[in-house]
Amino acid sequence: MTKRVHVAVGIIKRSQQVLLAKRHGHLHQGGKWEFPGGKVEAGESTTAALIRELKEEVDLNVSSSAPFMQISHDYPDKQVFLDIHLVEDFSGDARGVEGQEVAWVDISELHKLEFPDANTPIVDKIQKELI
Numbered sequence: 168m169t170k171r172v173h174v175a176v177g178i179i180k181r182s183q184q185v186l187l188a189k190r191h192g193h194l195h196q197g198g199k200w201e202f203p204g205g206k207v208e209a210g211e212s213t214t215a216a217l218i219r220e221l222k223e224e225v226d227l228n229v230s231s232s233a234p235f236m237q238i239s240h241d242y243p244d245k246q247v248f249l250d251i252h253l254v255e256d257f258s259g260d261a262r263g264v265e266g267q268e269v270a271w272v273d274i275s276e277l278h279k280l281e282f283p284d285a286n287t288p289i290v291d292k293i294q295k296e297l298i
């Protein structure tokens with residue numbers, strides 16, 4: 168029995184596109200597209216984790232964010248709690264700091280890409296509410 172992993176996730180939106188990153192093949196859920204983010208550390212707020220992770224992973228400076236949705240999902244090998252925030256207020260040019268592929272993708276095309284299973288409701292809600 169392991170603990171549920173608390174993850175801060177950012178939907179980074181610029182006009183009708185969102186930023187995706189491809190998870191490296193060796194990682195959990197590797198090879199799939201994700202919304203940038205990562206584990207919230209002990210004693211850290213979700214917002215602080217989001218700011219830290221988006222700087223570390225895609226070199227963006229987040230000015231503000233708003234709660235979007237929360238998802239608990241059980242993978243066969245891992246339990247996650249995704250605390251997902253909408254980020255429309257940021258600066259910088261996105262790049263994959265850790266060598267990962269990044270892409271600005273039209274919201275209308277999102278459902279055509281492969282995401283981790285936990286992301287299905289996220290993609291649905293983005294396509295309903297953010298277009």
Ligand SMILES: Nc1nc2c([nH]c(=O)n2[C@H]2C[C@H](O)[C@@H](COP(=O)(O)OP(=O)(O)OP(=O)(O)O)O2)c(=O)[nH]1
Nearest residue numbers: 174176195196201202203204205206247283285286
């Ligand atoms: N960032 C992100 N993680 C997701 C998404 N969907 C999803 O199931 N996850 C899962 C995959 C991982 O099990 C977990 C994220 O943890 P991670 O291991 O990538 O965290 P991290 O960036 O802090 O990485 P590390 O420092 O441990 O290398 O959440 C998503 O859209 N974005």
Ligand SMILES: [Mg+2]
Nearest residue numbers: 203204205206
């Ligand atoms: Mg990460």
